[in-house]
Amino acid sequence: MGSRADIGRRSAAWAGWAWATAAATLAAAEPAAFSGARALGHLEALAALGPRPSGSAGMERQRELLVAHFQAAGGRVSRQPFQVRDRRGGQPVRMENLVVEWHPDRADRVLIGAHYDTRPFPDRDPVDPRGVFLGVNDGGSGVAVLMELAAAVRALPGPVGVDFVFFDAEEFVVAPRDPYCLGSNHFARQYAAAVQAGGQPHRYRCGVILDMVADRDLEIFQEQHSVEWPDTRPVVTGLWDAAARLGVRQFVPRPKHTVEDDHVPLRMIGRIPTCDVIDFDYPAWHTTRDTLEQCSAESLEAVGRVVLEWLRGLE
Numbered sequence: 001m002g003s004r005a006d007i008g009r010r011s012a013a014w015a016g017w018a019w020a021t022a023a024a025t026l027a028a029a030e031p032a033a034f035s036g037a038r039a040l041g042h043l044e045a046l047a048a049l050g051p052r053p054s055g056s057a058g059m060e061r062q063r064e065l066l067v068a069h070f071q072a073a074g075g076r077v078s079r080q081p082f083q084v085r086d087r088r089g090g091q092p093v094r095m096e097n098l099v100v101e102w103h104p105d106r107a108d109r110v111l112i113g114a115h116y117d118t119r120p121f122p123d124r125d126p127v128d129p130r131g132v133f134l135g136v137n138d139g140g141s142g143v144a145v146l147m148e149l150a151a152a153v154r155a156l157p158g159p160v161g162v163d164f165v166f167f168d169a170e171e172f173v174v175a176p177r178d179p180y181c182l183g184s185n186h187f188a189r190q191y192a193a194a195v196q197a198g199g200q201p202h203r204y205r206c207g208v209i210l211d212m213v214a215d216r217d218l219e220i221f222q223e224q225h226s227v228e229w230p231d232t233r234p235v236v237t238g239l240w241d242a243a244a245r246l247g248v249r250q251f252v253p254r255p256k257h258t259v260e261d262d263h264v265p266l267r268m269i270g271r272i273p274t275c276d277v278i279d280f281d282y283p284a285w286h287t288t289r290d291t292l293e294q295c296s297a298e299s300l301e302a303v304g305r306v307v308l309e310w311l312r313g314l315e
């Protein structure tokens, strides 16, 4: 039996233990944060690989980097290979979409996609249109956001599962009339065929494409197709409402550009209502100046936080 003093010490110890437990519970419940600084670190790593056009050694290095990154983060990674012909010489080019599944047991899913190829040439460059195109914002930024989003998405309580999809050949454009969005076309056709055949265990309720989201002067207007498609409009509203809740002023709640991006085949072929999140006012677009200097951690963080806030609000 202890003295009164002992009891006092014990209850102080108990109070300390209870406090520590409560703090640990709080820390566990605290949602994982999205760090713009870390996302910029990922973007630097992608830029260091050099140009990453479809079929190139740079693209292959990037693919290995992404597979390792997402496997280490606990995602289930699969590859979706396909082939196209290079219209310059007719030779086959090996393409590959990458899919990273989080909580694959959840049948109700959301797709978050980004193209991860870079344009073969900076053909809008006034000085050097056959020069080196690094594609840090256009091709790199969406990938960097997803790399940073991994930990937070893994911790999402549900009910939805999330797939990150990296599309190859969004702009494997070497001749004037070359088609765009080959990877998302292939993905959407495969998905639609599987749904039709009854062999698709999960369904995408909607999707989001992230493209050119690192511009240091970030201003993301709503994309016209996304607003006009009745099934996709709620995705737009959901994202821009999430931005308003967070006070993220880079998301401007009115439509501006019409963009033919990966969301078009996903919605038109795959029947997945998909919103394009893109800052299409980018002076360095398709020039040799699409480099790290144009990008900021703050912009990446704005986009990452909004996507995460929107995901957390899905019921």
Ligand SMILES: [Zn+2]
Pocket (backbone or CB within 6 Å): 119, 138, 171, 286
């Ligand atoms: Zn582009």
